[in-house]
Amino acid sequence: MEPGGDHIDGDEPREKCGIVGVSLTDRAAVRPLYYALYALQHRGQESAGIVTHDGFQQHSHVERGLVGDAFDERALESLAGSTGIGHVRYPTAGSLDKSCAQPFSVSFKSGSLGLSHNGNLVNADEVRAELESAGHAFTSDGDTEVIAHDLARNLLEEDLVRAVKHTMGRIHGSYSLTITHDDTVLGVRDPLGNRPLCLGKLEDGYVLASESAAIDTLDGELIRDVKPGELVVLEPDGAGYDTYQLVDAGSTAHCFFEHVYFARPDSIIDGSLVYEVRRELGRKLWEESGVESDVVMPVPDSGRAFASGYVDAAHETTADGDPRAEDDGGVEFAEGLMKNRYVGRTFIMPTQDERERAVRLKLNPIRSTVEGKTVTIIDDSIVRGTTSTQLVELVREAGAEAVHMRIGAPPIVAPCYFGIDMATREELIAADRSVEEIRERIAADSLAYLSIDAVAAALEASRADLCLGCVTGEYPFDVEGETTDRRVERPEFSGVPADD
Numbered sequence: 139m140e141p142g143g144d145h146i147d148g149d150e151p152r153e154k155c156g157i158v159g160v161s162l163t164d165r166a167a168v169r170p171l172y173y174a175l176y177a178l179q180h181r182g183q184e185s186a187g188i189v190t191h192d193g194f195q196q197h198s199h200v201e202r203g204l205v206g207d208a209f210d211e212r213a214l215e216s217l218a219g220s221t222g223i224g225h226v227r228y229p230t231a232g233s234l235d236k237s238c239a240q241p242f243s244v245s246f247k248s249g250s251l252g253l254s255h256n257g258n259l260v261n262a263d264e265v266r267a268e269l270e271s272a273g274h275a276f277t278s279d280g281d282t283e284v285i286a287h288d289l290a291r292n293l294l295e296e297d298l299v300r301a302v303k304h305t306m307g308r309i310h311g312s313y314s315l316t317i318t319h320d321d322t323v324l325g326v327r328d329p330l331g332n333r334p335l336c337l338g339k340l341e342d343g344y345v346l347a348s349e350s351a352a353i354d355t356l357d358g359e360l361i362r363d364v365k366p367g368e369l370v371v372l373e374p375d376g377a378g379y380d381t382y383q384l385v386d387a388g389s390t391a392h393c394f395f396e397h398v399y400f401a402r403p404d405s406i407i408d409g410s411l412v413y414e415v416r417r418e419l420g421r422k423l424w425e426e427s428g429v430e431s432d433v434v435m436p437v438p439d440s441g442r443a444f445a446s447g448y449v450d451a452a453h454e455t456t457a458d459g460d461p462r463a464e465d466d467g468g469v470e471f472a473e474g475l476m477k478n479r480y481v482g483r484t485f486i487m488p489t490q491d492e493r494e495r496a497v498r499l500k501l502n503p504i505r506s507t508v509e510g511k512t513v514t515i516i517d518d519s520i521v522r523g524t525t526s527t528q529l530v531e532l533v534r535e536a537g538a539e540a541v542h543m544r545i546g547a548p549p550i551v552a553p554c555y556f557g558i559d560m561a562t563r564e565e566l567i568a569a570d571r572s573v574e575e576i577r578e579r580i581a582a583d584s585l586a587y588l589s590i591d592a593v594a595a596a597l598e599a600s601r602a603d604l605c606l607g608c609v610t611g612e613y614p615f616d617v618e619g620e621t622t623d624r625r626v627e628r629p630e631f632s633g634v635p636a637d638d
Contacts, residue, residue, distance in 0.1 A: 154557040155240070155256040156181030157335070158352055159223040159316035159323040161372035161379075162343035166190075167222040168214050170345070170356050175205045175224045177355040178348055180402060181256075182226035185239035189252030190222030191321040193374075196250040200225075200239045220343075221323050221374055223316040225254035228559055241318075242282045246290045249320045253289070255282040256348055257312035257333045257557040260617050264631045265308055285309060293319070302326060302369050303384040310628050311615050312393075312556035314364075316346050323372040330391035330614055331366030332556055332605055334407050343376030349405035363408055366390050389624065391605040391614035394593055395558065398547045399518050403443055410597065413443050418596040419546045419588060420447025420516070427586030428457040429542045432511035435474035437518075437529065438501070444546035445471060445516040469514070474507040474533075497528040509537030519547045520576070521560070523567035527580045540583040548590050548609040549573065555617050560608060 156178030160167045171188050186208035187200030197217045201208035205226065225240040241252040259265075262281035265288055270276065274287045288308060292301035298319060312332035317324040325346035327335045338345045338353030338360050345353055350360045364370055367385035393400075396407050403413035423444065428451070436445035453468040455461060462468055478500050513533055520526050520543075530541045549568035554560045563569045567576055577585035590609060594601045602624070607613035612623035 154182065154228050154258065154559060155254070156226045156348045156352075157223070157254040157256050157314060157316045157346075158225075158348070159254070159318070159325060159346040159372070160221065160340070160343060160356075161323045161374060161376045162220040162340070163376040165220060165342055166218065167220050168217040170340070171217075171222050171224040172205065172209060172214060173355050174345070174347055174352040175226050177352040177402075178226055179205055181348060181400065182228045185227045186225065187227075187239055187241050187254075188217055188222055188224045189241040189243055189254075189318055190217040190219040191250070191252075191318055192219035193321050196243060196245070196252060196318065196320070198241070198243045198252065200241065202239065219321065220376065221318060221321045221372070223252055223254050223318050223323060225316075240280075240282055241316075242278075242280070242286050244283075244286050244290055246294070248290070248293045250318070251286055251290055251293075252318040253282055253286045254316045255285060256314045256335075257328065258555060259284065259309050259311035259313065260555055260615050261310040261629060261631075264629075268631050281311075285313070285315070289317070298322070298324075298371070299369065299382050299384070303382075306367075306385055308629050314348065321374040323374075325364050325370040325372075327364045327366055327368055329367040329385040329387040330389070330605070331363075331408070332391050332393055332614070334393075334396055334401070335364040336406070337361045337364055337370055337379070340376075344372045344379050346370060346372070349401055349407065351402045351405040354404070360406060390603040392597075392599065392603065393556070393558075393605045394597060395547070395554075395608065397597060398593070399440070400558075415596055416443035416518075416546065417447035417450070419593065420444035420449075421451040422592040422596055423516075423544055423546055423586075423588050424448045424451035424457075425455075425459070426589060426592060427544060428452055428455075429514055429544070429584060429586075430457050430512075431469055431514040431540070431542055433472045433474060433507060434469050434514045434516060435472050435507070436516045438473070438475055438477040440518045441516040441546070444518060448514075448516055448544065472504075472507045474504050474513065475501045475515075475529075476504060477501055497525060497532065501529065501532065503533055503536040505536045508533055511538060512540040512542070513538045514542040514544055516544050516546065518545070519550060520545055520567060520580075521550060522565050523576065523580055526582075530580050530582050534581075542584045543577075543580065543582040543586075545585075545587045547588055548593065549576075549587050550608050552608050552611040552620075554608050555613065555620075556605065556607075556615065558608075 158174040186205045241254045259281040292304045313328045314333040314335040315326040338358040340358045369382040397415045436442040449471040616626045616628040
């Protein structure tokens with residue numbers, strides 16, 4: 139499931155946001171920010187925005203729609219200055235309207251702030267209630283404005299580094315941030331490093347971005363990931379940067395789904411190239427649940443890297459784990475599903491019957507590839523099961539003798555609260571069904587998912603250092619009504635209700 143809408147009728151999780159920040163020596167920041175947002179478009183397709191600062195005043199332009207729709211030449215020319223931040227957004231926390239689009243801007247006694255946020259706070263209501271009691275007026279229901287107001291209040295009494303640390307001690311949840319404080323650009327990552335953020339060098343400055351692919355787009359060089367709990371301050375003249383390790387949680391909670399689904403395959407996230415991680419996940423999928431079939435084909439584009447690794451492993455061993463004989467070619471990789479790239483998320487499907495048949499507008503099987511053959515379909519996840527059911531039916535109608543489904547991630551059994559727009563428990567097909575029950579529901583001949591241990595091994599990480607909430611139902615943050623998978627200290631606010 140390619141981020142941004144490969145699957146039909148909302149049958150996919152959606153990343154919340156992509157963020158970027160640049161500080162350049164003597165060049166306008168707006169076009170690098172604009173190009174970087176294009177590179178991050180897969181992370182958000184509902185709104186786009188840029189805030190810049192010219193050394194005297196802050197400039198902002200935020201609009202609904204894709205990057206190419208949100209900015210015209212006049213808008214770009216209005217964003218003066220060599221420092222700035224950008225944002226692309228899907229709605230999760232906060233309603234979908236322009237007041238919740240980002241970057242969020244605020245002016246106060248100590249200057250101006252712009253803030254872009256990827257993630258989701260779980261105590262935003264508590265912080266908001268305390269700030270409102272102190273006289274702060276809010277213009278949106280998003281959690282980004284809560285962070286901005288809290289930071290602005292702290293900046294009235296503290297220097298920049300202490301103000302950021304103070305705010306980090308009050309907010310609880312997932313966040314990667316790019317911030318402008320006048321003409322200074324900052325990058326902040328939450329203490330568990332749940333959402334990605336990386337630092338890169340340009341010929342005439344520095345860049346912070348959700349993914350390294352944005353740095354590549356600007357002909358930059360990836361320096362490293364921003365560490366969990368770290369603040370990076372870019373010098374306003376683009377000459378360098380300072381770093382401050384403000385919080386050390388002792389463990390991490392990197393979102394494993396970034397590697398499985400969200401990030402671009404050409405991005406490096408937390409030190410690993412996403413494409414190679416997905417190939418390794420595919421190899422482990424064969425090792426754990428390989429099935430001998432005539433053809434292996436990915437769901438485009440999401441299953442391609444998984445299928446590549448799966449077939450490579452199948453050429454080395456049989457499904458039973460024995461070395462494959464030299465005269466046995468193993469399974470065949472084939473692009474058996476062709477994708478119509480001109481059907482986007484906005485396609486109107488007014489009736490349930492049309493929604494159920496809409497997969498034919500996006501994917502069409504190549505009959506000669508599947509007719510009379512046993513087929514294995516590889517995808518990265520099953521959410522509601524709608525698309526998987528349709529794909530199995532489609533391939534059968536094209537003449538396949540058997541259809542197997544292999545999924546390069548564990549079953550999604552619980553929602554995400556940390557920046558991913560995912561289905562509710564009631565909508566998740568795996569929330570209350572066994573794998574066999576799901577197989578029956580999608581009408582596949584066999585179905586298998588990847589194990590959690592295999593995911594951790596592919597990422598070369600301990601399970602304790604990953605956020606696995608959507609596949610275990612246990613979370614790294616203190617979410618009301620949910621179980622945590624570690625000791626969590628949630629900030630306390632005396633006299634403020636937990637659910638305002």
